[in-house]
Amino acid sequence: MSVQSAEQVRNTSKTVADASLTEGLVKLIRGKPIAQADLDAAAMFTLDAIANILAGRNSEPGKVMLNWARSKGASNVAPDADRMAFLMGGLCHILETDDLHRESVVHPGCVVVPAAWALGEERYVSGRALLQSVLHGFEATTRVGMAVGAAHYRIWHNTATCGPYGSAMAAAALLGLTDEQTVDALGNAGSQSAGLWQFLETGAMTKHLHAGHAAEAGLKAAELAAFGFSGPPRILEGEKGFFRAACPDAVPSAVLADPDAPWQLLRTSIKPWPSCRHTHPAIDAAEELRVRLGACGEDAIRTIEVGTYQAALDVCDRPVATSDYEAKFSLQHAVAAALLYPKVDFAAFGAEARTRCAALALRVRIAAEEPYRSTYPRAWGSQVRVMLADGTELAAARTNAKGDPEAPLSSDDMVAKARMLLVHGGVREPERIIDGVLRLAANGALPELSLL
Structure with a gap:
């Protein structure tokens, strides 16, 4: 046998x-x-x-x-x-x-x-x-x-x-x-x-x-x-x-x-952008708001609200970033950087940028909201709302982030x-x-x- x-x-x-x-x-x-x-x-x-x-x-x-x-x-x-x-x-x-x-x-x-x-x-x-x-x-x-x-x-x-x-x-x-x-x-x-x-x-x-x-x-x-x-x-x-x-x-x-x-x-x-992907839909939206804010300075911003999905909070809810790496995993810092800098690059997460963005980052409030909570992980979306001292409110939303198949890079x-x-x-x-x-x-x- x-x-x-x-x-x-x-x-x-x-x-x-x-x-x-x-x-x-x-x-x-x-x-x-x-x-x-x-x-x-x-x-x-x-x-x-x-x-x-x-x-x-x-x-x-x-x-x-x-x-x-x-x-x-x-x-x-x-x-x-x-x-x-x-x-x-x-x-x-x-x-x-x-x-x-x-x-x-x-x-x-x-x-x-x-x-x-x-x-x-x-x-x-x-x-x-x-x-x-x-x-x-x-x-x-x-x-x-x-x-x-x-x-x-x-x-x-x-x-x-x-x-x-x-x-x-x-x-x-x-x-x-x-x-x-x-x-x-x-x-x-x-x-x-x-x-x-x-x-x-x-x-x-x-x-x-x-x-x-x-x-x-x-x-x-x-x-x-x-x-x-x-x-x-x-x-x-x-x-x-x-x-x-x-x-x-x-x-x-x-x-x-x-x-x-x-x-x-x-x-x-x-x-x-060189940060956790969970921050990207908010960065994308915040960059639009930076343009719309025009000459308005940081002092004109009273509060910032970010609506996103739960996983983004689980990984990137970090109001104070003490290192480049922590900044890359901070929705608060990422949104502040996108509002204050013309380009979100490696320098936007460095020591100088963290100092520059620290005060504004503390004005960022993040929460899991619809429709982003329910559509995740099929879509990674976010909305950013900026409330100004004079009562003006500006908002921008992204269903998908730049670089997604629905919004691809060329x-x-x-x-x-x-x-x-x-x-x-x-x-x-x-x-x-x-x-x-x-x-x-x-x-x-x-x-x-x-x-x-």
Whole structure:
């Protein structure tokens, strides 16, 4: 009698009804057609992530991570893909200018692109193969994220917990894993899901660790699967799986819902401002009010009211910001900065700006209001109302923020953003990086980044 492998036993004993959510997710993703327009979009999102990675080096946490990476080996030896994915993931998430998928509340680019790029660079993959893996990774992490439920986000950081599924799916594509091996990879990636919001109390650097770990965990799980390392197929819906452990109001059916929808990468938003995405609809509205206020000075403003959704309050209700990072997670500071400064850029969250905005920020009152409370997370909206000392009231509202699919940045805007980030990161030839990444859609080779 011949001895069957574990994979053969699985295949012969399983019925369609027995298929796990993870198995269904793998088949859904691998069955989706990819058009040239999808590859073009994936190249643009890859450029955004790469620009964020290189810009993240010019920050205190980025310098810490680079010093750590340089301490791990000889300078003339390239780090392995796992460690490079960790470093790139952490750097990508530092400046708060990376992408955001609203329905899942996941930043897919800072997890998926680092894993795909690190592995792709190591294996000299083609541009199209890399972009296909990015589409697969975005799809996996956001579909899991759309199923976790609202309660999960109050304690857990979705990018950290859902990210490993995306990095594993992207790596599986580049490694040529079978469907069964990919299920193993996703199972072991999901078993490493972690990432808590506790760091917000002190502004610790932990959030960057979340993205780096998620990128590395999925990549490592996929590499192990290639060698036959098995994983739990019901990591999502199992009795001791992810949903049961960390998602009290999970919606498991969301993982496989609407399989013929466009790629979720196309439903992902690009950030125009360097702060938490929850602040962006209010920044957008406040910038309109700044123009309408004209020559009115700060002293003419009596109070400011911001209507938004509950998650924005949970993460960004911070009347006093004592650091750049706290300011990026402060609706009060963000609105004050948008009213006082002609441009909300990196400097708008620095020490000088915090001093300038402090008094006005204390006049900002925020509350969860309709319709924003009910439409979240499908739409991230906000209204800003400014009451002047003479009794005049001005208001501006946004159903969606600038950079959302409904209010997208143009290709020129996205390239300009990437150029700004690359210059901020000290890149000497930003056009080489921009052109090289965008050429991936035409099957160009990966451009050298010289990260370290």
